[in-house]
Amino acid sequence: MAFDKEGFLRDLDDWTPEVAAQIATGEGIQLTPAHWEVLNLLRTYYAQYDASPAMRPLVKYCTLKLGIEKGKSIYLLGLFPGSPAKIGSKIAGLPKPDNCL
Amino acid sequence: MSAAEKKRSLVVMRQSPYGGSLARASVDLALAMGAFEQNYDLLFMGAGVLQLVTGQDSQKIGAKNIGRILTSLPLYDMESVYVDAAALDRYGLNEADLVLPVSLLDESGLRSFLNDADHLVGC
Amino acid sequence: MNYTLLVLSSPTSGHSAQTAAKFAHSVIARGHSIERIFFLDEGTTNGSRAAVFPQDEADKLQPWTLLADEHGVELVLCIASALKHGMLDETEADRYARAGATVHPAFIISGWAN
Numbered sequence: 001m002a003f004d005k006e007g008f009l010r011d012l013d014d015w016t017p018e019v020a021a022q023i024a025t026g027e028g029i030q031l032t033p034a035h036w037e038v039l040n041l042l043r044t045y046y047a048q049y050d051a052s053p054a055m056r057p058l059v060k061y062c063t064l065k066l067g068i069e070k071g072k073s074i075y076l077l078g079l080f081p082g083s084p085a086k087i088g089s090k091i092a093g094l095p096k097p098d099n100c101l
Numbered sequence: 102m103s104a105a106e107k108k109r110s111l112v113v114m115r116q117s118p119y120g121g122s123l124a125r126a127s128v129d130l131a132l133a134m135g136a137f138e139q140n141y142d143l144l145f146m147g148a149g150v151l152q153l154v155t156g157q158d159s160q161k162i163g164a165k166n167i168g169r170i171l172t173s174l175p176l177y178d179m180e181s182v183y184v185d186a187a188a189l190d191r192y193g194l195n196e197a198d199l200v201l202p203v204s205l206l207d208e209s210g211l212r213s214f215l216n217d218a219d220h221l222v223g224c
Numbered sequence: 225m226n227y228t229l230l231v232l233s234s235p236t237s238g239h240s241a242q243t244a245a246k247f248a249h250s251v252i253a254r255g256h257s258i259e260r261i262f263f264l265d266e267g268t269t270n271g272s273r274a275a276v277f278p279q280d281e282a283d284k285l286q287p288w289t290l291l292a293d294e295h296g297v298e299l300v301l302c303i304a305s306a307l308k309h310g311m312l313d314e315t316e317a318d319r320y321a322r323a324g325a326t327v328h329p330a331f332i333i334s335g336w337a338n
Contacts (some may be wrong), residue, residue, distance in 0.1 A: 006319065049173040050166040054136035057176035122308070123232060126265035129304050222230055224264070 008096040015093030023091045027080075031091075035079050041065055042092040052094045055085045110134070110141035111218035114149035118167040119159060124152055127224035128170055135177030143174070144206075144214065146185040150192060153184070153199040168200045175201075185211055225256045231267035235277075235284035241270050245287035252295050260298040261291070263331075268306040271299065273328035285328060292330035299331040306333050 002010040007026050009015060020039060024031050031039075045053050045061055053061060055073065063071025070076075076084035086097060112131050116124035134141055145153055157168035174182065186205040189195065196203055206214055215221065229248060233240035248258055263270055270288055277284055291297040301311055306327070307320070313333050314325045327333060 005321070048169070050169040051132070051173060053173075053176075054132070056136050056138065057173055060176045060178070122305075123265045126302065126305050130264060130302065220228075224232065 004096075006096075008090055009093055012093055012095060020091050020093065023093075027087055027091065029080065029087075029091070035091075037066060037070075038062070038076065038079060038084075038088055039092045042088050042094060046089075046092075046094050052089045052097055053085055055083075058085050058088075108140070108219035109217070110139065110220040110222065111215070112141055112143050112222045112224065113215075114143065114145045114152055114224055115147045116152075116224065117148040118152045118154075118157065119162060119164060120148070123224060124149070124167060125165065128152070128167055130222070130224070132170070132173070132177065135174070135179060142183060142218075143179065144183040144185070144211075145188075145203075146211070147188050150184055150188045150194065150199075153182070153201060153203070154194065155198055155200050172200050183214065227251055227256060227258045229258065229261040231261060231263045231270060232265050234266040234269040235272075235275065236269075237266065241267065242282065242284060242287070245291070248291055248297065249287065252291075252297075258291070258295070258297050260300055261288075262300050262302065263305070264302045265305050266309065268301045268309050268311045271301050271306070271311055271327045271331035274326050289328060289330040301327065301331050301333045303333050 002014070004010055007023060009019070009023075021031050024035070029035065041062060042053065042058070044065075045058070055076075059071055059073055059076065061071075062076065073084075076088070080087040080091075089097065112127070112134070114124065114127055114131075116127065118124050131141075131143055152167050153171060154168060157166050159166045171182075181202045181204055184199070184203040184205055186207050189205070196205070227248075229244055231241055231244050235241050244261075248261065251258060269275075270284070272285070275285065288299055292299050303316075306312070307316065311327050311333070312320070312322055312325055313327045313329075313331075316333060317323070317325050
């Protein structure tokens with residue numbers, strides 16, 4: 001599997017759930033069903049909008065799809081500490097962000 | 102920043118979606134502003150209205166789908182965008198052909214809308 | 225008055241970018257201030273430290289670097305545009321395993337909101 005020096009997949013087609021677990025481990029995260037719920041949502045978001053989400057739209061998207069309890073920054077930060085949109089996208093196999101979001 | 106101090110910015114899109122790289126760069130800019138909760142309105146003028154047309158397929162030119170990216174604007178709490186009605190008319194389009202709900206501005210509406218913005222970002 | 229400029233044109237496509245730099249210098253000379261100049265799309269190529277201009281033509285880089293060095297104007301290249309145009313600082317060159325920085329150190333690469 002080819003990763004760049006920051007741990008992003010070089011070829012997004014190589015992504016599988018196993019690869020996701022591997023990337024997550026590199027980030028110090030053990031994937032649970034709660035993580036997968038958000039990871040799947042990230043992949044749906046990308047397929048729908050042709051873009052990786054920033055934090056603000058991700059929170060709102062979670063509210064719409066998973067309910068108000070999970071549509072909160074604090075909930076996402078608990079799953080993906082630091083930068084949920086960025087780390088979640090990385091694990092979900094979305095393109096490396098080319099911006100500061 | 103308090104609400105009173107908050108200036109209203111207006112981002113104006115005038116480029117067709119795939120004729121150059123500026124349309125995409127402007128969309129990125131608008132989303133980045135939205136991500137940081139800046140207060141702004143989005144106005145599509147001239148060829149810029151083509152960015153909003155439904156059913157765009159940019160896959161074969163290896164570019165992102167600007168129409169689809171724009172449909173994510175409600176997630177930035179932007180429920181509606183402003184559109185130059187004359188331009189829409191010129192391209193034979195109407196509101197039903199667009200990916201988002203829009204507020205139409207006629208010539209005089211457009212003029213005062215541009216005038217009232219505190220900051221203007223013309224792309 | 226405090227100005228912020230947005231530059232969209234490259235130094236070689238017409239004279240828009242040059243005019244913008246001249247405008248910035250004039251504004252400052254008249255006692256106004258410019259906090260930041262933001263470069264988007266092709267405008268990011270104004271930050272190239274590698275471009276070579278003919279000796280008998282205007283230097284397209286110096287007017288910008290002077291603004292930063294003498295007047296403390298922040299010259300910000302939009303990161304998404306900069307990357308596409310090969311405009312990299314040391315950090316980005318390293319991140320994307322490219323040979324070296326192409327952006328003049330008077331400029332910074334950043335997002336809109338930073």
